[in-house]
Amino acid sequence: MDRLARYLPVLDWGRRYDRQAFLGDALAAAIVTVMLIPQSLAYAMLAGLPPVVGLYASILPLVAYALFGTSRTLAVGPVAVVSLLTATAAGTVAAPGSAEYVAAALALALLSGVMLVAMGVLRLGFVANLLSHPVISGFITASGLLIAASQLQHILGVRAGGHTLVDLGGSLVRALPDANVPTLVVGLAATAFLAWARKGLRPALQRLGLSAGTAALLSRTGPVVAVAVSILAVVALGLEARGVAVVGDVPQGLPPLALPPFDPALWAALVPAAFLISIIGFAESVSVAQTLAAKRRQSIKPDQELIGLGAANLAAAISGGYPVTGGFARSVVNFDAGAETPAAGAYTAGGIALASLVLTPLLAHLPTAVLAATIIVAVLSLVDLGALRRTWAFSRFDFAAMAGTILVTLGFGVEAGIVTGVALSVLLHLWRTSRPHVAVIGQIPGTHHFRNVRRHDVVCSPEVLGLRIDESLYFANARAIEAVVQEAVAERPEVRHVVLNCAAVNGIDASALESLELIMHRLHDAGIRLHLSEVKGPVMDRLARSDFVDALTGRIFLSHHEALAELAPETTRDCDAAVRPPIDAGRTFPERTQRGR
Amino acid sequence: MDRLARYLPVLDWGRRYDRQAFLGDALAAAIVTVMLIPQSLAYAMLAGLPPVVGLYASILPLVAYALFGTSRTLAVGPVAVVSLLTATAAGTVAAPGSAEYVAAALALALLSGVMLVAMGVLRLGFVANLLSHPVISGFITASGLLIAASQLQHILGVRAGGHTLVDLGGSLVRALPDANVPTLVVGLAATAFLAWARKGLRPALQRLGLSAGTAALLSRTGPVVAVAVSILAVVALGLEARGVAVVGDVPQGLPPLALPPFDPALWAALVPAAFLISIIGFAESVSVAQTLAAKRRQSIKPDQELIGLGAANLAAAISGGYPVTGGFARSVVNFDAGAETPAAGAYTAGGIALASLVLTPLLAHLPTAVLAATIIVAVLSLVDLGALRRTWAFSRFDFAAMAGTILVTLGFGVEAGIVTGVALSVLLHLWRTSRPHVAVIGQIPGTHHFRNVRRHDVVCSPEVLGLRIDESLYFANARAIEAVVQEAVAERPEVRHVVLNCAAVNGIDASALESLELIMHRLHDAGIRLHLSEVKGPVMDRLARSDFVDALTGRIFLSHHEALAELAPETTRDCDAAVRPPIDAGRTFPERTQRGR
Structure with missing residues (x-):
């Protein structure tokens, strides 16, 4: 019934008609x-x-x-x-x-x-x-x-x-x-x-x-x-x-x-x-x-x-x-x-x-x-x-x-x-999301917060490169991420660890998984380990269905701060602001307002 | 040159050939x-x-x-x-x-x-x-x-x-x-x-x-x-x-x-x-x-x-x-x-x-x-x-x-x-993102953290409905968000404020803006104010190019906690776990792990 x-x-409504x-x-x-x-x-x-x-x-x-x-x-x-x-x-x-x-x-x-x-x-x-x-x-x-x-x-x-x-x-x-x-x-x-x-x-x-x-x-x-x-x-x-x-x-x-x-x-x-x-x-x-x-x-x-x-x-x-x-x-x-x-x-x-x-x-x-x-x-x-x-x-x-x-x-x-x-x-949607905003992030001294190095006075470790990806990963932008990581690493010969901050990644498809694996292998060939931080539940569940997590050269950290604490416990220094981040643009609203304060 | x-x-390489x-x-x-x-x-x-x-x-x-x-x-x-x-x-x-x-x-x-x-x-x-x-x-x-x-x-x-x-x-x-x-x-x-x-x-x-x-x-x-x-x-x-x-x-x-x-x-x-x-x-x-x-x-x-x-x-x-x-x-x-x-x-x-x-x-x-x-x-x-x-x-x-x-x-x-x-x-990408995960969120008592009411022991205000949208908003999912909000509100007659938590929204297009405006007007007709919280910079910049921010019946809060503190300062109670959230699924990885602890 x-x-x-x-x-x-x-x-339904007929029975209550009056x-x-x-x-x-x-x-x-x-x-x-x-x-x-x-x-x-x-x-x-x-x-x-x-x-x-x-x-x-x-x-x-x-x-x-x-x-x-x-x-x-x-x-x-x-x-x-x-x-x-x-x-x-x-x-x-x-x-x-x-x-x-x-x-x-x-x-x-x-x-x-x-x-x-x-x-x-x-x-x-x-x-x-x-x-x-x-x-x-x-x-x-x-x-x-x-x-x-x-x-x-x-x-x-x-x-x-x-x-x-x-x-x-x-x-x-x-x-x-x-x-x-x-x-x-x-x-x-x-x-x-x-x-x-x-x-x-x-x-x-x-x-x-x-x-x-x-x-x-x-x-x-x-x-x-x-x-x-x-x-x-x-x-x-x-x-x-x-x-x-x-x-x-x-x-x-x-x-x-x-x-x-x-x-x-x-x-x-x-x-x-x-x-x-x-x-x-x-x-x-x-x-x-x-x-x-x-x-x-x-x-x-x-x-x-x-x-x-x-x-x-x-x-x-x-x-x-x-x-x-x-x-x-x-x-x-x-x-x-x-x-x-x-x-x-x-x-x-x-x-x-x-x-x-x-x-x-x-x-x-x-x-x-x-x-x-x-x-x-x-x-x-x-x-x-x-x-x-x-x-x-x-x-x-x-x-x-x-x-x-x-x-x-x-x-x-x-x-x-x-x-x-x-x-x-x-097509315009695919194009718009094909070049995601990626920020190099550093730590706001004395806090657990990480922000775009171009927008904030933050500290970094020369050996650990933190990249925040501000888009879900799928086929239209998977290759762009490969290129961004590759370029960022090519510019920083001293890097030994790349940590991808995935707090804004709501989903991931097979093309993006393939790209992550390629990124991992390429970084590995260059003597660099790949880590992830702040991976959301649905994305983590998805990754767990592949062998990516087992094969990962680095670790998956609950917070970006934990990653930094583990990978670069002592030596931090001022970020080199002259270093060009791979893709320019954007910042979060709270950040901007905090600056205004 | x-x-x-x-x-x-x-x-370039020819000049250094040896x-x-x-x-x-x-x-x-x-x-x-x-x-x-x-x-x-x-x-x-x-x-x-x-x-x-x-x-x-x-x-x-x-x-x-x-x-x-x-x-x-x-x-x-x-x-x-x-x-x-x-x-x-x-x-x-x-x-x-x-x-x-x-x-x-x-x-x-x-x-x-x-x-x-x-x-x-x-x-x-x-x-x-x-x-x-x-x-x-x-x-x-x-x-x-x-x-x-x-x-x-x-x-x-x-x-x-x-x-x-x-x-x-x-x-x-x-x-x-x-x-x-x-x-x-x-x-x-x-x-x-x-x-x-x-x-x-x-x-x-x-x-x-x-x-x-x-x-x-x-x-x-x-x-x-x-x-x-x-x-x-x-x-x-x-x-x-x-x-x-x-x-x-x-x-x-x-x-x-x-x-x-x-x-x-x-x-x-x-x-x-x-x-x-x-x-x-x-x-x-x-x-x-x-x-x-x-x-x-x-x-x-x-x-x-x-x-x-x-x-x-x-x-x-x-x-x-x-x-x-x-x-x-x-x-x-x-x-x-x-x-x-x-x-x-x-x-x-x-x-x-x-x-x-x-x-x-x-x-x-x-x-x-x-x-x-x-x-x-x-x-x-x-x-x-x-x-x-x-x-x-x-x-x-x-x-x-x-x-x-x-x-x-x-x-x-x-x-x-x-x-x-x-x-x-x-087509599959459009379909996959056309039904975004939306969670009803409540406050973890004693913290500033908000989590899915179905996954965590949280407290809510009966008058304030917090919804976290886990996807960028664009034409393929704009109408789904309209339906989700409408359904969530139809089930909760006591609601007077809806706060959309936008921490995971990386972008917004004209269709989504139109939907947000429709949502706002429809809520207004039902005597409910619409608020946003944790809007990212690029999204905020985009919204500022329309008259949405001026017309908004509610406010834009830097943090979801601030929204709750303002809209429901005194009365909070246990969330009604029996209330069905609009769309089921997902949780964030840190949440799951915290539960495990």
């Missing part, structure tokens, strides 16, 4: 439903799919997540970035508007669902960690710009396309002479209203006498107001006849339940894209879920979240939808409106189902320019160019990863962008 | 020459090239390395693994034996030379660090097996081929009925003699009254003895008429000097292979050079080594050779024979040039089976299956990287093998 409840969290929780969930669901209708239509359009697919993706997937997800307040459904990734991937195998294109979107949901569930069962959630923060941030900024650019065609009432900023821009400029003025008026009016509504609607509602909370919630209904007003305008002013493009007939009714077509060739072609959709969707969703859970001192289980999102995508695949994940804005609304359990998601699904049954005839007259305006205003709020400046100040490495991701995404498309970003951040 | 000497080390150095170098060169003649013929055959190409690759490249290299004793020339990589790469663009094939090998030398020099000038030697020890070790074992299998055709006197063990094996089994018995006799005799000579020749020579040193050096001449005896046997017994394949006419004379043909399409096709050849050749060569330099307390400069090896490959490209690098066995012989400066390499080049002028007519009657035997005995000595067992005992992660490299190399070829190995070791 406990095991079952782990995979079906509904069995009237109070129901009221909170129902109110939140009503508000999220109103917010989700225009969003799901708009994101389906962004994905190049019929608008109704967005509605379908907002029904069963929400029920599936309610059963399997661990976040109390995450609101699942179509989101901007995943819609763009869907458009890119489906566009490589079929023409937008074709039945094959819709089938490709279904296949992406299916593959993504299978991958997410598999990663959850195998506990592989860590894969999402490969997306470093600068890469995600850069990717979202760049894809926000790409998405906004791709929607300008609907505002202008023209056709344009392309997967890069240059292609899109060129296509738009060429199409500019064909712009439809009534469409432009509707589109710009909607954009202006929605941009104002994000910031200005809430204080305006408060001035009308609404409470702060109610005003905050109602301010999220801007898109619905824009949708309703624009439908009225189209009908009243006969704008369709004046060239304003509308959504057109939306099939009325519930989503069709059917297994996606069996098409291994199509699946094979979409596997890489489905993998990107899965990990990007997961990374974004988990981050939202964790932030909201923390506010109520709850916690989520990332591996079970994989299963929850996987189930949602499988549900999308069998009910005419396309890939979904947790959305930021609507989850915050759900949370603020008082959702208490995942049941709120199921009630939202009910609301969208009702809309599919009842409201679809009205949507036929909805201008696509208004949907485009919804998307543009939503994604531009995600563009954060200031992050470039902050990241530059913090670290050139992280800046390089972020800037690389942005440039490649804008210049070569979303898939190239995310792959470049991940490769860059992994 | 100093700057010039950095790029041309010959300007008679003593000349004698040492000349003797070493004579012995290495004798050893190198059969090796260079054999490895050219392994690379699918005419044997004379091996001689050409052992002349100018050695002179170039003598001018630009930093190792005093590294012996450069054709080596087994690089020859196999050359065969694989050239085989994809041309048929072995064709002029295009030879041109492809030249192009590989050219590209590899350009890449190595470029990496040297840009100081990118760190790229070789991506080859972890288990990957190199597994790759050499697997390619040794592949090479040995590929040479069995010459021992059997048949034709067989393939780039994987399965293809090679199948091809050999099918060809078995055509085996030539005289060839088999010659081949097995040579293999048996060479295998014995590796171990048995030296004691035998010592029993004959030679000194240990002389015996050791002469024992390396086994291959030359086999070559000479087999040539005599072929001529005396008329073995060619009985179907024993021989090397055939070898052009007499010095290598032709010519720029390699300008062929951008060919170069583009060979770039990935040339890159693999470059980094594998460099990694192997640097490891040999460092080991030998250490024995005399010398040091080498890895970035200048890139330039030296690059120059050697460029020299090979303009003199009819193919890719070269530093060889292990011949460098050891060079060292043992008393080489004192890189001039020994230049003298060896002179010896090989002399052989090309004088000895080539004799080589026409050399059986290819003897060359194959030379290769088989040499590469099987590199096969180290015991390393699998040792690595398994040391770490499952490293074992997985090694086993993966071996299996993919044997099953899918050398290029797939090395790429898989690198990808595996990087």
Whole structure:
């Protein structure tokens, strides 16, 4: 039962469900439903799919997540970035508007669902960690710009396309002479209203006498107001006849339940894209879920979240939808409106189902320019160019990863962008840790403390060289350590003992073990013994699994002081400050402050 | 002048060259020459090239390395693994034996030379660090097996081929009925003699009254003895008429000097292979050079080594050779024979040039089976299956990287093998560090020391949660830390302060900073303040470049004890040992030993 409840969290919270929780969930669901209708239509359009697919993706997937997800307040459904990734991937195998294109979107949901569930069962959630923060941030900024650019065609009432900023821009400029003025008026009016509504609607509602909370919630209904007003305008002013493009007939009714077509060739072609959709969707969703859970001192289980999102995508695949994940804005609304359990998601699904049954005839007259305006205003709020400046100040490495991701995404498309970003951040991490800080250390007279000889007035023994390694040892830096030791010893002919202080070494792998053995043998050939001091438990346990400890020419000392006391009991002298330590940099914070004192 | 000497080390050691150095170098060169003649013929055959190409690759490249290299004793020339990589790469663009094939090998030398020099000038030697020890070790074992299998055709006197063990094996089994018995006799005799000579020749020579040193050096001449005896046997017994394949006419004379043909399409096709050849050749060569330099307390400069090896490959490209690098066995012989400066390499080049002028007519009657035997005995000595067992005992992660490299190399070829190995070791490293050890720490009563509550009898404050993070913080583990803190706090409703002890945190990147900020905001939402203690200097400097320190809800304490004294001055109690700490494992070595006392 406990095991079952782990995979079906509904069995846990469902047993304690009461009237109070129901009221909170129902109110939140009503508000999220109103917010989700225009969003799901708009994101389906962004994905190049019929608008109704967005509605379908907002029904069963929400029920599936309610059963399997661990976040109390995450609101699942179509989101901007995943819609763009869907458009890119489906566009490589079929023409937008074709039945094959819709089938490709279904296949992406299916593959993504299978991958997410598999990663959850195998506990592989860590894969999402490969997306470093600068890469995600850069990717979202760049894809926000790409998405906004791709929607300008609907505002202008023209056709344009392309997967890069240059292609899109060129296509738009060429199409500019064909712009439809009534469409432009509707589109710009909607954009202006929605941009104002994000910031200005809430204080305006408060001035009308609404409470702060109610005003905050109602301010999220801007898109619905824009949708309703624009439908009225189209009908009243006969704008369709004046060239304003509308959504057109939306099939009325519930989503069709059917297994996606069996098409291994199509699946094979979409596997890489489905993998990107899965990990990007997961990374974004988990981050939202964790932030909201923390506010109520709850916690989520990332591996079970994989299963929850996987189930949602499988549900999308069998009910005419396309890939979904947790959305930021609507989850915050759900949370603020008082959702208490995942049941709120199921009630939202009910609301969208009702809309599919009842409201679809009205949507036929909805201008696509208004949907485009919804998307543009939503994604531009995600563009954060200031992050470039902050990241530059913090670290050139992280800046390089972020800037690389942005440039490649804008210049070569979303898939190239995310792959470049991940490769860059992994390589930069390896490079950053490939030259560890190593300090020659000496004793602060009269104490048991050892510090960098370049930073402190310390004493050393000419025969004993103490080196403190400030990094875990693994393959990327193992050879650097060899070189550092070799150089340090080559500069000090009188050295007879090398003591590596390992207090900051948190781990060691086989390459580093090999390097330690090489260092030991090379030192031995030169008549020098190798010792270690202050080795941490996990590292010691690891070393004990090899024959290194037995073969060691020197000893392993509990403290560096003990090593010095044993190896150089009498003769200490001032360290030769002129001697260049092998690698320059760094000091510990307490050291610096002690100096200041 | 100093700057010039950095790029041309010959300007440094050349000025101090004396008679003593000349004698040492000349003797070493004579012995290495004798050893190198059969090796260079054999490895050219392994690379699918005419044997004379091996001689050409052992002349100018050695002179170039003598001018630009930093190792005093590294012996450069054709080596087994690089020859196999050359065969694989050239085989994809041309048929072995064709002029295009030879041109492809030249192009590989050219590209590899350009890449190595470029990496040297840009100081990118760190790229070789991506080859972890288990990957190199597994790759050499697997390619040794592949090479040995590929040479069995010459021992059997048949034709067989393939780039994987399965293809090679199948091809050999099918060809078995055509085996030539005289060839088999010659081949097995040579293999048996060479295998014995590796171990048995030296004691035998010592029993004959030679000194240990002389015996050791002469024992390396086994291959030359086999070559000479087999040539005599072929001529005396008329073995060619009985179907024993021989090397055939070898052009007499010095290598032709010519720029390699300008062929951008060919170069583009060979770039990935040339890159693999470059980094594998460099990694192997640097490891040999460092080991030998250490024995005399010398040091080498890895970035200048890139330039030296690059120059050697460029020299090979303009003199009819193919890719070269530093060889292990011949460098050891060079060292043992008393080489004192890189001039020994230049003298060896002179010896090989002399052989090309004088000895080539004799080589026409050399059986290819003897060359194959030379290769088989040499590469099987590199096969180290015991390393699998040792690595398994040391770490499952490293074992997985090694086993993966071996299996993919044997099953899918050398290029797939090395790429898989690198990808595996990087992913496993990221995974290994993605779940850092985090301990809940408490105070050892009466001391300023804090230890893991699960390992020690310590006291805690119910309001202050101390967490020690035993890993540098970066993108792969940033989210794990978020989850750990969140879970730890969710389990302890009375907590009002969280103090992260950062004594073991050597670095922090933008993702980790973002996570710390998220942790801080989430804790703040739950009414908890976040503090840090014992932050190292480099980490503190990094944090100071963001606004994290200003925004921090708590303080940064120099010592964890200070934090406790400030935040929980009076009330401490026994830690609730039943409380499960967020992540289990590990302890420090001093702690364990102190317990033992």
